[in-house]
Amino acid sequence: MIKYIASRLILMVGILFGVLTITFFLGRVLPASPTNLILGDRPTAEQILRAEEELGLNKPLLTQYGLYLGQVARGDLGTSLRTSVPVIVEIRNRMGATIELTTLAIIIVIIIGIPLGVLSAVKQNSWLDNLARAGAVGGVAIPAFLLAMILQIIFYGQLNWLPLQGRLDSEILLDVKFPRTTGLFLIDTLMAGEWGAFKSAVLHLILPTLTLAIVTLASVTRITRNMMVEVLGEEYIRTAFAYGVPKRSIYYRHALKATLIPMMTVIGLTYGILLGGSVVVEFLFDWPGLGGFLVLSIVQNDFPAVLGTTLFLAATYLGINLIVDLLYFVVDPRLKTQ
Amino acid sequence: MNANLSAFVAEPVSAGFWLRARAFAVHNKLFVVGIVIFSIILLASVFAQWIVPYAPTKISFADKLLPPSLDHFMGTDKFGRDIFSRVLVGGQTSMMVGAFVTFLAIAIGAPIGVLSGYFGGWVDAALMRFSDIFLAFPPLLLPISIVAALGPGLNNAMIALAISWFPWYARIARGAVMRVREELYVDAARAMGVSHFRIMIRHITPNSLTPIIVQGSMDFGFTILAAASLSFIGLGARPPTIEWGLMAASSRTQFLEHWWTALCPGFAIFLTVLAVNLIGDGLRDVLDPKHGISE
Amino acid sequence: MTEPILQITDLRVEFPGLVRNVKALRGVRLDLHKGQVVGLVGESGSGKSLTALACLGLVPSPGKVSGSVKLDGYEVVGRGEPELAHLRGGVAAMIFQNPMRALNPFFTIGQQMVEVIRCHRPFGKKEAVQAARKGLQDVQMPDPEIALGKYPHQMSGGQIQRVMIALGLACKPRLLIADECTTALDVTVQAQIIVLLRELASAYDLAVLFITHDLSVVATVCDRVAVMYAGEVVENGLVVDVFADPLHPYTRKLMSTVPTLGRADGELESIRGQVPDLALPMAGCTFCDRCDFATDVCATTPPGMQGYRADHQAACHHTAQRVATE
Numbered sequence: 040m041i042k043y044i045a046s047r048l049i050l051m052v053g054i055l056f057g058v059l060t061i062t063f064f065l066g067r068v069l070p071a072s073p074t075n076l077i078l079g080d081r082p083t084a085e086q087i088l089r090a091e092e093e094l095g096l097n098k099p100l101l102t103q104y105g106l107y108l109g110q111v112a113r114g115d116l117g118t119s120l121r122t123s124v125p126v127i128v129e130i131r132n133r134m135g136a137t138i139e140l141t142t143l144a145i146i147i148v149i150i151i152g153i154p155l156g157v158l159s160a161v162k163q164n165s166w167l168d169n170l171a172r173a174g175a176v177g178g179v180a181i182p183a184f185l186l187a188m189i190l191q192i193i194f195y196g197q198l199n200w201l202p203l204q205g206r207l208d209s210e211i212l213l214d215v216k217f218p219r220t221t222g223l224f225l226i227d228t229l230m231a232g233e234w235g236a237f238k239s240a241v242l243h244l245i246l247p248t249l250t251l252a253i254v255t256l257a258s259v260t261r262i263t264r265n266m267m268v269e270v271l272g273e274e275y276i277r278t279a280f281a282y283g284v285p286k287r288s289i290y291y292r293h294a295l296k297a298t299l300i301p302m303m304t305v306i307g308l309t310y311g312i313l314l315g316g317s318v319v320v321e322f323l324f325d326w327p328g329l330g331g332f333l334v335l336s337i338v339q340n341d342f343p344a345v346l347g348t349t350l351f352l353a354a355t356y357l358g359i360n361l362i363v364d365l366l367y368f369v370v371d372p373r374l375k376t377q
Numbered sequence: 378m379n380a381n382l383s384a385f386v387a388e389p390v391s392a393g394f395w396l397r398a399r400a401f402a403v404h405n406k407l408f409v410v411g412i413v414i415f416s417i418i419l420l421a422s423v424f425a426q427w428i429v430p431y432a433p434t435k436i437s438f439a440d441k442l443l444p445p446s447l448d449h450f451m452g453t454d455k456f457g458r459d460i461f462s463r464v465l466v467g468g469q470t471s472m473m474v475g476a477f478v479t480f481l482a483i484a485i486g487a488p489i490g491v492l493s494g495y496f497g498g499w500v501d502a503a504l505m506r507f508s509d510i511f512l513a514f515p516p517l518l519l520p521i522s523i524v525a526a527l528g529p530g531l532n533n534a535m536i537a538l539a540i541s542w543f544p545w546y547a548r549i550a551r552g553a554v555m556r557v558r559e560e561l562y563v564d565a566a567r568a569m570g571v572s573h574f575r576i577m578i579r580h581i582t583p584n585s586l587t588p589i590i591v592q593g594s595m596d597f598g599f600t601i602l603a604a605a606s607l608s609f610i611g612l613g614a615r616p617p618t619i620e621w622g623l624m625a626a627s628s629r630t631q632f633l634e635h636w637w638t639a640l641c642p643g644f645a646i647f648l649t650v651l652a653v654n655l656i657g658d659g660l661r662d663v664l665d666p667k668h669g670i671s672e
Numbered sequence: 673m674t675e676p677i678l679q680i681t682d683l684r685v686e687f688p689g690l691v692r693n694v695k696a697l698r699g700v701r702l703d704l705h706k707g708q709v710v711g712l713v714g715e716s717g718s719g720k721s722l723t724a725l726a727c728l729g730l731v732p733s734p735g736k737v738s739g740s741v742k743l744d745g746y747e748v749v750g751r752g753e754p755e756l757a758h759l760r761g762g763v764a765a766m767i768f769q770n771p772m773r774a775l776n777p778f779f780t781i782g783q784q785m786v787e788v789i790r791c792h793r794p795f796g797k798k799e800a801v802q803a804a805r806k807g808l809q810d811v812q813m814p815d816p817e818i819a820l821g822k823y824p825h826q827m828s829g830g831q832i833q834r835v836m837i838a839l840g841l842a843c844k845p846r847l848l849i850a851d852e853c854t855t856a857l858d859v860t861v862q863a864q865i866i867v868l869l870r871e872l873a874s875a876y877d878l879a880v881l882f883i884t885h886d887l888s889v890v891a892t893v894c895d896r897v898a899v900m901y902a903g904e905v906v907e908n909g910l911v912v913d914v915f916a917d918p919l920h921p922y923t924r925k926l927m928s929t930v931p932t933l934g935r936a937d938g939e940l941e942s943i944r945g946q947v948p949d950l951a952l953p954m955a956g957c958t959f960c961d962r963c964d965f966a967t968d969v970c971a972t973t974p975p976g977m978q979g980y981r982a983d984h985q986a987a988c989h990h991t992a993q994r995v996a997t998e
Binding site for chain 2: 050053054055057058060061062065066176177179180181182183184185188189191192195196203311312314316318319322333334337338342345346349352353356357
């Protein structure tokens with residue numbers, strides 16, 4: 040077992056290297072954009088040369104690569120060309136927003152999606168099943184931005200119940216001060232006892248979370264249902280029936296356990312997908328998280344920021360996958376007792 | 378309990394083709410619905426130039442931001458352009474994007490997979506680890522960064538998407554080749570002298586075609602979604618290209634009071650992706666060897 | 673004669689097909705009495721496994737079951753789930769073919785046995801564990817205590833079959849149905865399991881329905897044999913009678929296809945033609961196309977089971993002549 044964990048870790052490191060290489064490639068080797076930001080339009084050849092020297096772009100590629108790896112190893116993801124703040128600091132400041140959003144979304148997805156998928160499989164072809172499947176097929180086809188806009192039209196445009204964008208009302212942002220201990224506003228405002236700010240944070244969270252949750256819910260429900268149906272077709276389920284084990288027990292003890300274990304992978308993957316996929320939602324709702332930062336940086340040609348954020352998000356995704364993989368060892372008896 | 382019943386019953390192949398086709402259609406209504414909708418959209422896209430009620434680029438400030446009506450089926454945008462016409466033309470863009478990206482991803486992925494599966498050993502390990510790197514990125518992230526590096530534009534977006542997607546096809550092709558390889562050792566003993574390469578070409582194609590088709594049809598929809606999302610955040614299609622995601626993006630300043638400017642192109646995306654997904658699901662049900670109990 | 677433990681009368685199972693329905697079982701008739709070991713033979717697709725499933729109400733859901741199956745007097749066909757659960761295991765227990773997939777890989781042997789035991793007997797957890805341990809001892813499982821804590825993937829096929837038999841017995845059934853339960857095992861292990869089954873059957877006075885396609889097993893272990901073809905029972909009688917003088921043309925062919933050691937003459941025999949398409953309606957005898965003795969009446973009239981000797985029946989029009997000439 041230790042051997043397996045070790046080999047997985049080595050694999051991860053290898054892939055991480057690959058990811059680093061790709062981001063390096065995207066950043067330094069492809070058509071020269073890095074200099075645009077500092078130089079603006081129509082730079083002279085001399086200006087370009089000087090900028091390249093400053094950014095270390097005129098050194099041989101391998102040296103650049105080595106320097107880059109060294110930097111990353113030290114946790115230095117470069118400095119934002121736009122704000123002149125180290126990228127890693129920008130990431131830390133914005134992490135909380137993304138984490139809050141995606142974590143809430145995935146909690147909703149787990150609480151609703153998995154039971155729905157399970158029930159759907161248990162009562163195949165019932166009205167519940169058909170409804171769930173219709174919803175899933177539809178939810179998977181709807182673009183996130185369309186859903187977001189629809190929600191905005193209804194809940195802001197027509198009903199004016201919920202705010203359009205952002206994390207807090209602008210007045211609260213200006214007037215109310217509370218320490219950003221965790222970066223998660225729901226917790227921070229509560230800890231500081233700021234009820235108005237808390238309420239504002241909640242209201243602002245609803246639409247973006249709902250958007251992310253609904254789109255993800257569709258695919259998770261679908262996958263859960265399919266996995267459960269597959270499990271129900273297994274021979275050991277037939278054995279359980281053949282020996283008189285009551286139906287309830289078979290569904291919610293035998294089949295469920297066999298489904299939940301592979302579901303772990305799906306949830307882990309989904310969480311990672313949310314992290315990367317929240318880009319569109321953050322962009323739309325002006326959400327000050329990593330996704331929004333990414334888009335902003337791209338639009339402004341802020342390359343260090345783009346690469347640093349990409350690297351960070353990719354590494355996080357890898358990390359989650361690794362954790363889920365290792366979790367299997369704790370949960371799946373077939374691996375536990377090798 | 379849905380134990381695989383082919384264990385009990387000999388496979389009957391008794392009815393004619395059309396009888397089975399009709400029975401199939403009845404059993405898989407959604408598949409048929411998907412095909413019908415997709416065919417309509419496809420035809421509309423192909424013949425868009427001829428069926429548009431208005432010139433999609435015709436600007437008319439007098440008619441700006443009109444709600445849907447008999448005159449303007451989907452209303453007009455902020456420049457007074459008929460949205461329905463633009464949606465029809467935008468369909469061409471989306472179809473092209475879907476086809477091109479999927480085709481490119483297969484064109485890159487399949488050969489890699491074939492090489493990987495055929496040679497095995499370190500070649501296989503190296504190529505698969507290489508593909509794994511691309512799979513290590515969360516879905517939209519890699520296309521976004523590639524487009525960021527290449528510069529925004531629909532072509533770059535398509536290349537970026539194809540690069541992000543090829544690993545799936547590499548795996549499928551590899552799996553197919555490996556399955557054939559196992560049978561090949563038996564054949565090789567008998568069919569001495571027949572070029573392995575030839576046998577592989579003749580046997581891989583039927584083997585890997587079906588899962589690639591299934592995967593491709595499902596990817597077609599996601600590709601369109603991804604491209605539209607990229608355009609929405611400004612990294613994909615740029616004006617004057619007419620693309621559904623771009624249309625939604627440019628409606629951001631007005632959509633709250635003029636819902637049709639965003640929701641109509643959005644709905645077009647939804648309908649297309651839905652149809653494609655229904656087809657993909659249906660294809661999978663048909664071509665998957667574990668399909669049902671009958672024929 | 674006492675009441676049969678298993679009484680199957682005119683059992684029919686139909687599966688909806690894309691174009692036509694598949695008639696998988698077409699009027700099966702079979703009786704088992706206490707203490708009898710009856711073999712059910714036939715090729716794949718003849719319906720023997722399906723018959724077994726029908727005995728426990730386990731026919732997969734798109735299938736429609738009609739006719740009658742009585743377990744110790746209780747009718748199974750058409751019965752609801754909770755009552756069926758009581759019958760399954762409690763009156764009749766089934767042992768399946770593929771041991772490696774028969775048990776839930778996520779629970780230990782002990783957990784699964786205890787669960788089943790407690791479904792049928794009013795035991796507390798401790799008593800159930802004891803019963804499970806004793807059950808494993810009865811099937812000659814080495815180290816029963818350790819076995820209880822193991823997961824299925826840690827055991828061999830033969831061991832799991834022993835567990836299945838123990839499970840089956842733990843509910844104190846009156847009928848044991850063994851569906852090709854030795855097919856997936858090595859030959860030596862096969863022999864052990866078969867001997868075990870035979871011993872247990874006589875020890876507990878069980879009726880056993882032994883489903884197999886292996887005639888040698890039937891010859892060794894069974895008292896009676898029923899032969900199935902295309903969804904019906906075509907011959908039924910004592911093993912000695914049926915093997916010595918098979919009445920139905922199909923059975924005769926079956927016997928002759930088994931190669932015997934020491935007889936190196938001639939080619940391996942096979943039955944010409946193919947198993948009929950079960951979706952097509954069939955007038956007359958199902959074996960007609962492949963039968964060497966077929967005449968016109970065979971194609972038009974289905975032969976019912978006709979008794980030609982004491983306790984030996986076959987579904988054939990022509991057997992009467994043959995027997996009469998003896």
